Amino acid sequence: ATGQFSSGEYVIGRAHFIPVIHFAYPVKNASGKITDVAIAVISLDWFNQFTKSKTFPANTSLLLTDHKGTTLFNVTVPDFIGKQDREDLFRQMSVGPDKGNFEATSNGGTRRYYAYQKLRLSSEQTPYMYVRAGIPVEAVLGKTHSKLLFDVGFMLSLLLLETGFAYYISKVGIVNKIDYLRDAMGKVAHGNLDMHVSNFVNGAELEELGKSFDTMTERLADDISKRKRFSKLFKF
DSSP: OOSSOEEEEEEEOTTTOSEEEEEEEEEEOTTSOEEEEEEEEEETTHHHHHHHTSOOOTTOEEEEEOTTOBEEEESSOGGGTTSBOOHHHHHHHHSSOSEEEEEEEOTTSOEEEEEEEEEOOTTOSSOSEEEEEEEEHHHHHHHHHHHHHHHHHHHHHHHHHHHHHHHHHHIIIIIHHHHHHHHHHHHHHTTOOOOOOTTTSOSHHHHHHHHHHHHHHHHHHHHHHHHHHHHHHHHO
């Protein structure tokens, strides 16, 4: 009718009595009249060989239909070949964009994620084939949960590592120095004025505190030394 290369639909081939799909091209004479038709026949049994040579996830479904929704190939239920695709599933593809995905329950009761694509000739608006693949939701979620657990475990390990590192830094950089200052103050309170902490307590504010502490003990020691000298002179 269009005079152009055209796609066919599901039929049983007359030569080998197996499902096939035809493509045809009109042959015209000099006056433009169609005198013959060149036909290419594609055996749908080829998809069986294709699926056997590929590795798919367990319980993966793969289905092909023609433009009417007649099943051309079904890897999980071969008996459905030649029968009409389920109306709701075919509608999801026919009314959707050229590529899409959706979630639905299969004929066997398995909840699946489906992805599909429409195939069409450049000269035709109607797709000559719909390709739909499905994978069980549990298989997808199982991988998602495994990845999630791995990511959570990895982040938890990093958190524990960071916490341990922060504790180490705080203990070495702050806690130990404060403990040293506290011990030094206790010794000063008992009369030991030879304490010097600035060499040990260093870094930012603590370093200034350490220097102030050393200055204080030096002045205290000098003041006590002067008092002792004056005391001796006074007694003399």
